[in-house]
Amino acid sequence: MRKLIYFSLVIAICACADDSANPIGGLSGTGTGGSLASFLVTNNNLYVLAGDELLTYNLENENRLLYTSSLKLPSLLETIAPYENYLFLGSSNAVHFLNRDNPDQPQLISTYQHFTACDPVVAKGSIAYSTIRSTGCRGATSGPDLLDAIDISDISNPRVLYSRFVDAPYGLAINDDFLFVCENGGISVFSTSSTNEPVFVANNKIGDGVAYDIILKDDFLIVVTSEGIFNVTYDLAGNMQILGQITS
Amino acid sequence: MQRCCEKLRYSRTLNNHTHRNLADMKGYKTLVLFSLLAILLGLTSCFETFGEVTFPEGETNGYKPIYANSEDLSIVFEATRPVDNAGKIYLYGDLILLNERFKGLHLIDNQDPSNPQNLGFLRISGATDMAVRNQVLYVNQYEDLLAVDVSDINNIRLIAREEKVLAIDGGNQVPPVSGFYFECVDLSKGTVIGWEMATINNPKCFY
Structure with missing residues (x-):
């Protein structure tokens, strides 16, 4: 039993060290x-x-x-x-x-x-x-x-x-809910569900910078702006909320 | 100074070219409308923007050429630094790579989106774009394309360097973005391998 605890400890320590030293090392496939x-x-x-x-x-x-x-x-x-x-x-x-x-x-x-x-x-x-x-x-x-x-x-x-x-x-992204377009400094949200014509829903400023590009991640957006990166959620009215950020 | 004037004329020619393209697109009613508007807008901006370029005295923000052989090309994982000139982003699992234009990549742990963690900075001078596959980072260093083994971030291994494959013929003689003053190219200092935003003195060129 004691051996098992030591063993677990060693594994835990290695795992931690691995995480901090090799941020890319633990991952495979493409991004x-x-x-x-x-x-x-x-x-x-x-x-x-x-x-x-x-x-x-x-x-x-x-x-x-x-x-x-x-x-x-x-x-x-x-x-x-x-x-x-x-x-x-x-x-x-x-x-x-x-x-x-x-x-x-x-x-x-x-x-x-x-x-x-x-x-x-x-x-x-x-x-x-x-x-x-x-x-x-x-x-x-x-x-x-x-x-x-x-x-x-x-x-x-x-x-x-x-x-x-x-x-x-600038950049844009699309999912089943909306078409997101970096525009006018922020992110414009368009509905594409009913017609061929994207229907404007809302424009959101993200922080104080200019939004350049978006990556969709499950249920939130990763947005790069002139200030840095923001994790942003949205509701079905197209309104956005900042979850977290890394800026200068 | 003469070079700069040639550059201004070049911009004008491009405008005319754009208008000609617009006129060709007769098929779409909306596009014709857009064209008319664009021509009006274009003419106005032509005269306003290019009629009266004045060059500021003393220090100003602008583009500065980067000459070959003057740069440290080593790739090193360093402490975090502030995001200053954010460029492209790449998501690899829950790791965000954020390009600091011409400097390198911020590595950001985004496992908890309400509290992203800046892990450190991968210094790669000249980097402007990247992609990752199986712990190999593909990134540019100015005009070179690199494959870099990053499986151990503290022991980075260069797999391949394809020299100059990203070079655009004559493309480095002006900055990558128009609308800025720039330090005129001095070919006696070597080949221009890229541009950086910097504080420049008494610029005499504009693009």
Whole structure:
């Protein structure tokens, strides 16, 4: 019995030491980026945006970076997001839809053109949502800031369903409840349930900074702002509450 | 000074280009409306923003080029530091990686969302984006792509460095974001591998 207690103690101490020394060490698998990410890791691949090129690496051998392909596209690439078997690339004047039937060598399916602007993309069902920000975006000193809904039920022929003005949008995220858009300094909440048209529900300031991007986590949002990160909950009226934060 | 004026003209050309693109999109009634509005807005901002760039005397905030060979490229896990210039985020389990632009990654334990804990700072100069798989961190260091074994945070092992793969041809000659003064590039100091926000003196360039 005493041995067992000693043993448990040793294990407990090791576990504690492990936790503090190796914050990443205890974890496996892949993580999740925000919608502004330019790096994406999937099962066995790393996708990286480099100027107007998508670089693909195979990671099956973890002790090396095996370059497998690059795909040149006609515009400056800014964001990458996975969706089903596709990749969505936001660029300076278009959203590119790619397939990864061969994950080592993604192929271009179609392109949705817009103005010169910055534009992350998310999707739910057969609709992709993209914010198109001209404000403060390289190469787009004028032009509108928009939230576009794009029908991708036929991904080889993306069609705009709806376009609405927003204010200086950045990242966005979508779940079964709402579409969340970093906009106008805070987070605008849109309902997408009834129509193709995102219906504005509420705008929430998060602290005193400007909200840039969101990662959805179970029942709350992780928001990065110019001040740092915030954990935020929301109710079905779209009102948000800060749970915790790390700021300067 | 001449360079800067060329840059201003470049911005104007881009505006015109944008307008031409807008005019092409005749199919959508709404878009045409947007176009008209955009052109109006565009013209106004053109004259207001670019007609009268004045350069401030003395110290001001702006972009400063980072030259190759002047940087400490080692990757070290350090004590926590304040969040100063928050960049991208990455969630790995309950661990948040928060990019401090061009400096490294804050590691934040988010197991209790009402009380997130700042664990420390992984110093990686030039870092602006990242992803993690099986305890390997993929991150950029300026224009290099790195694979870093972080299974033991106090004994970090560089697996691979793909040099210059993220370089954009000629893309480093101006800052990554427009609308800022910047310290003009002096090529005699070496190649520009990135930009940082800093206090700069008597800037003579603007993008």
